[in-house]
Amino acid sequence: GDSVTQMEGPVTLSEEAFLTINCTYTATGYPSLFWYVQYPGEGLQLLLKATKADDKGSNKGFEATYRKETTSFHLEKGSVQVSDSAVYFCALSDRGNTGFQKLVFGTGTRLLVSP
Amino acid sequence: EPEVTQTPSHQVTQMGQEVILRCVPISNHLYFYWYRQILGQKVEFLVSFYNNEISEKSEIFDDQFSVERPDGSNFTLKIRSTKLEDSAMYFCASTVQGSSYNEQFFGPGTRLTVL
Numbered sequence: 001g002d003s004v005t006q007m008e009g010p011v012t013l014s015e016e017a018f019l020t021i022n023c024t025y026t027a028t029g030y031p032s033l034f035w036y037v038q039y040p041g042e043g044l045q046l047l048l049k050a051t052k053a054d055d056k057g058s059n060k061g062f063e064a065t066y067r068k069e070t071t072s073f074h075l076e077k078g079s080v081q082v083s084d085s086a087v088y089f090c091a092l093s094d095r096g097n098t099g100f101q102k103l104v105f106g107t108g109t110r111l112l113v114s115p
Numbered sequence: 116e117p118e119v120t121q122t123p124s125h126q127v128t129q130m131g132q133e134v135i136l137r138c139v140p141i142s143n144h145l146y147f148y149w150y151r152q153i154l155g156q157k158v159e160f161l162v163s164f165y166n167n168e169i170s171e172k173s174e175i176f177d178d179q180f181s182v183e184r185p186d187g188s189n190f191t192l193k194i195r196s197t198k199l200e201d202s203a204m205y206f207c208a209s210t211v212q213g214s215s216y217n218e219q220f221f222g223p224g225t226r227l228t229v230l
Contacts, residue, residue, distance in 0.1 A: 004157075036221070043119065044158075044206065044221035089158060101210070102148065102171060103219060105158035 002027040006106035021075040023090035031092040033073040117141040121222035138207030148208040
């Protein structure tokens, strides 16, 4: 079945450092790809998405490009802030056997940014 | 801004007891989901629900689990006889349409601890 693999954390960075969180996927068909973020005590929030190959999703300085040839959707940010400290989840949408979307998640990567 | 809410935030129960986890999805959303995350593991799909019936369920969602939308606003997950391995964070999500392009909006989760 479909699956998502992302790098284990925690990822510890200093403020203004460059961030990469790797994500690769296995899927039949052409899924949509998502990054969700979970801040402490809150639910999962959509950070960005890409719905077809070569699409770039971006939001709040984060970017990820849907690479079909490498089955990857790596998350990047040029300069992280302390407020970016959270858990980041890579996910793909699987339309399931009824045609409705369900999400397949990676394990999540905790990011810790220090001042 | 509309949000998905879940109650309680933390539920502690004894093995064999019944628990009901409650969710209030965003009011104009039509598709509802439950996911769970066992500590340190992936977020896993449990069940999707549309038009007052289950549209898809995972292998995890056995006869001990049930879902209901009793009053047009709440969406509940019931576990009839809890097991130790049911200890996890349970997330409710909703979306306007079931398309793979649409964002799912997540609640903050209920942490279930089975003793």
